[in-house]
Amino acid sequence: MANTKSAIKNARKTERRTFHNQGIKTRLKTLSRKVKAAEAAGNTEQAKKTAREFVSALDKAAKSGNIHANVARRHKASCSHLIFG
Numbered sequence: 398m399a400n401t402k403s404a405i406k407n408a409r410k411t412e413r414r415t416f417h418n419q420g421i422k423t424r425l426k427t428l429s430r431k432v433k434a435a436e437a438a439g440n441t442e443q444a445k446k447t448a449r450e451f452v453s454a455l456d457k458a459a460k461s462g463n464i465h466a467n468v469a470r471r472h473k474a475s476c477s478h479l480i481f482g
């Protein structure tokens with residue numbers, strides 16, 4: 398348990414940030430599953446649309462430091478064949 402005033406405040410901030418970041422990571426996982434499901438179903442239009450959303454979410458997450466930039470690049474590379482044909 399935190400003993401000082403600043404440590405208590407930092408614990409509160411960490412809790413809020415963790416909750417916020419967890420939502421971002423959950424959204425990324427959901428979008429990833431949607432892209433894979435649309436691709437498996439053969440629905441190219443839906444796969445393209447979802448892939449664009451996924452790439453956008455990856456960029457935002459990498460920019461804010463929620464995921465590593467190389468992780469975002471790797472996922473984007475695997476989605477690029479859906480977007481660009």
